[in-house]
Amino acid sequence: MLERFELEAFLTLSEELHFTRTAERLRVTPGRISQTIKKLERQIGGPLFERTSRHTALTPLGQRLRKDLLPAYHQIQAAVETATALARGIHAVLRVGFTAAWAGNLIVRAAERFRDQYPGCTVELREVTYGAARESLGSGEIDLMLAETAIIGGDTEFVIGPTIFSRPRVLAVPSVHPLAARDSVSVEDLAQIPIIAPAGVPDAVLDIHILRHTPSGRPIPRGPVAAGWQEMLSLIGAGKGATPTCDWAADYYARPDVAFVPFSDRTPFDQALIWSPIRDTPAIQAFVHTVTELADSEDGHHIPSR
Structure with a gap:
């Protein structure tokens, strides 16, 4: 059974990988950190750290122990903080x-x-x-x-x-585009117009939000990227493409050169x-x-x- 200081010493050293800095954070001597880690290694039955005169590194066993302990440690910290906060306000x-x-x-x-x-x-x-x-x-x-x-x-x-919100998806398109006159659009229709994406978003996120292919396999063309909502709307209004969004965008971002057409086959936003x-x-x-x-x-x- 790990004592609290053993747990804190191991996790802090596994983060710092330096005995002196670990001791400074825990306000003890480096010697005590060394003794605590040696005791823990004897208790577990294997080395947790590789030590040389130049560096300290976790062993595979130490990496596994850190991975298993860290979530529980954060949970313990959160529980103590919650109790303290409730007691003090x-x-x-x-x-x-x-x-x-x-x-x-x-x-x-x-x-x-x-x-x-x-x-x-x-x-x-x-x-x-x-x-x-x-x-x-x-x-x-x-x-x-x-x-x-x-x-x-x-x-x-x-x-x-x-x-908090679960709303129908719509496609924001240039008001002069043929899709703007439709009562609804489908994912298949996205092959007809470039999709404007937010800048700096990982591909994994874009693939969920925008999609790369229609259900029939046609590619969905990517248009320019936009840093924020106003730039996005300006690009759409200028005819540079479209973007999927929430139906409330029609209320908050209404403008004469952009139309918001409901999707008939996409999950809610x-x-x-x-x-x-x-x-x-x-x-x-x-x-x-x-x-x-x-x-x-x-x-x-x-x-x-x-």
Whole structure:
């Protein structure tokens, strides 16, 4: 059975790969770290680190132990932080991102309610582009994001929380294009027009959001890329291509040179709350609850009617 210090010493050393830096982080002597690791290796029955005068590295056994222990350690930390926060009240700076105007609309009002419920918390709101979303979450620049679930491309590095919006998909096309006169479009129709993609998004994500081939196997042409929504709409309005989006885009991004045509055969556009399990905190869990509660109570009525 590992003692807490043995666990912290092993995981910290496996990250730092340096005995002195590990000792400084844990506020003990390098000798104690060395003794603790040797004791742990004797208990397990094999070497966890390769040590030379120039470097320290994990052995395959050490790599496996780190992989198995790390999720449980984060869970223990989160549990202690939650209990502490509940005992003292939640105090934090929470940075919340969103990728579309309808998401921002809800997040702004959720932040107001959250501040009333938890005066010790500060909520900072940030609009992020599709291309920067994953990196912002992974680096800790933002703590929580309301965005389309496809944005992380199935990456298990992140937690996908409750779905907040589930809306029909539409195709935003130039108003002069023949597809704009249709009552609906199908995925097969995407072979007729270049698809404009958000800049900086991995191919794995684009393949989910945009698709590469129609059901019959015809290629779906890729058009230019756009850094953000306004650039995307300008390119569409100029006849450079089209892009799939949510039906609420017609309310928030209406303009005379862009038409929004419903898909007849695509799954809904889902947006969920997404965060990193490494930075899971009581403040995040409380904000998730606030957003979910607000979205449920309003049932989408915060979206302006046409």
